[in-house]
Structures are given as C-alpha cells and as structure tokens.
Amino acid sequence: AQKVTQAQTEISVVEKEDVTLDCVYETRDTTYYLFWYKQPPSGELVFLIRRNSFDEQNEISGRYSWNFQKSTSSFNFTITASQVVDSAVYFCALSEAKGNEKLTFGTGTRLTIIP
Amino acid sequence: ETGVTQTPRHLVMGMTNKKSLKCEQHLGHNAMYWYKQSAKKPLELMFVYSLEERVENNSVPSRFSPECPNSSHLFLHLHTLQPEDSALYLCASSQSGTGGYNEQFFGPGTRLTVL
Numbered sequence: 001a002q003k004v005t006q007a008q009t010e011i012s013v014v015e016k017e018d019v020t021l022d023c024v025y026e027t028r029d030t031t032y033y034l035f036w037y038k039q040p041p042s043g044e045l046v047f048l049i050r051r052n053s054f055d056e057q058n059e060i061s062g063r064y065s066w067n068f069q070k071s072t073s074s075f076n077f078t079i080t081a082s083q084v085v086d087s088a089v090y091f092c093a094l095s096e097a098k099g100n101e102k103l104t105f106g107t108g109t110r111l112t113i114i115p
Numbered sequence: 116e117t118g119v120t121q122t123p124r125h126l127v128m129g130m131t132n133k134k135s136l137k138c139e140q141h142l143g144h145n146a147m148y149w150y151k152q153s154a155k156k157p158l159e160l161m162f163v164y165s166l167e168e169r170v171e172n173n174s175v176p177s178r179f180s181p182e183c184p185n186s187s188h189l190f191l192h193l194h195t196l197q198p199e200d201s202a203l204y205l206c207a208s209s210q211s212g213t214g215g216y217n218e219q220f221f222g223p224g225t226r227l228t229v230l
Binding site: 004009031032033035037042043044045046047050052091095096097101102103104105106107108 | 119158170205
C-alpha cells in the first residue's frame with residue numbers, strides 16, 4: 001500500500017529565509033504521480049505541482065522549487081526568500097496509475113513565516 | 116460561481132440530528148470526492164464517485180451516506196453522528212480516467228461540530 005510521510009509537523013522561519021519541506025513516499029507501483037498542495041487558513045487545498053515517476057527533473061516556479069529523487073523516494077519542496085503569504089499547511093500526496101483516482105496524503109507541514 | 120463550492124461552511128449539530136452537506140463543481144469534471152480532515156491526522160478519503168458511480172468507500176460508517184445525483188453535485192447525508200465526527204469535510208473534483216494524473220480541485224470545506 002502507498003504511504004506518504006511528512007516528518008516535519010511545524011516549521012517557523014523568519015521572513016526572507018529559505019525553507020525546505022520534506023516528503024518521503026512509499027509505493028510498489030512503477031507509474032505514479034506526486035503532488036504538493038497548499039492549504040491556507042481559508043481551508044481549500046490549492047494545487048501547486050505534479051511530477052510523474054518517470055520525470056526526475058527538478059522544477060522551479062518563481063520562489064518555489066521541487067527536488068524529486070527516486071533513489072531516496074523523496075519529493076522535497078523549497079521556498080526561497082519566504083514571505084508571510086507563504087504561511088499555510090502544505091501537503092504532499094501520491095496517486096498511483098492503478099489507484100482508482102485515489103490520492104494518499106501526508107499529514108502536512110504547518111509553515112509559519114514570521115515577519 | 117467558479118471552481119468547487121461547499122455549503123454550509125459551518126455546521127453545528129446534535130448527535131440525533133440529520134443534516135446534509137452539499138458540494139457543487141463548475142469545472143466540467145466527472146469525478147468527485149469526500150475527504151475528512153481531523154486535527155493531526157492525514158486527510159482521509161471517504162468516498163469517490165466517478166461518472167456518478169461510487170467507486171470507493173473507505174470503510175466509512177453507515178451514519179455517513181453519500182449521494183451523487185449528477186456529475187456536478189455531491190451530497191453527504193449525516194445522521195446520528197458522534198462527537199469524534201467533528202472535523203473539516205472537504206469536497207474535491209477531478210477529471211478521471213487518466214490513471215491518477217489529474218490534480219484534484221478542492222472546495223473550502225464544511226467545518227462540522229457534533230455536540
């Protein structure tokens with residue numbers, strides 16, 4: 001069965017610092033997809049990124065970057081020059097190609113950016 | 116209206132009440148989901164509907180009864196709930212049939228309190 005672990009429950013950093021959120025996953029499938037979602041205080045989860053299991057290229061989008069490493073089953077998320085608006089709970093999730101549209105989520109990391 | 120909407124946003128009910136949560140998606144998707152989010156627990160998938168058929172029921176107690184009358188609407192009927200059912204209930208939608216590729220779009224959730 002698939003599993004996603006986000007070992008960091010809560011992180012606080014001062015504004016403009018860089019911060020990395022860790023995500024480790026387990027799956028027996030060879031084809032799978034990894035996601036990051038952001039949950040601001042308003043409640044709805046907002047999709048940030050998807051990577052498929054065959055694409056290990058790192059991705060950068062503005063201040064956000066993602067490091068996917070199959071060798072360590074990790075999909076880490078880095079925010080550069082953090083801002084107060086980045087304060088939220090961040091979830092890593094996994095879906096398997098054979099998984100009947102199921103997303104398995106980690107427990108989330110609550111990120112607080114201190115002004 | 117755009118995206119995924121949920122009503123009501125907050126609900127307080129007694130253990131003997133019957134109430135319903137409503138979700139509506141305006142994205143033309145063909146799959147809809149109910150999740151339960153409790154404090155310090157991973158997001159728990161409750162039900163998945165794909166093409167208006169229930170394809171997943173994750174051992175959810177019968178006091179939760181889902182209904183999907185069409186691809187745009189999803190209901191969660193509640194009766195004789197327990198205090199431990201207090202949580203944020205999130206609805207999501209996606210385009211299914213892509214082997215887990217497509218991201219899910221979430222509503223803002225209904226904060227349920229059972230007294």
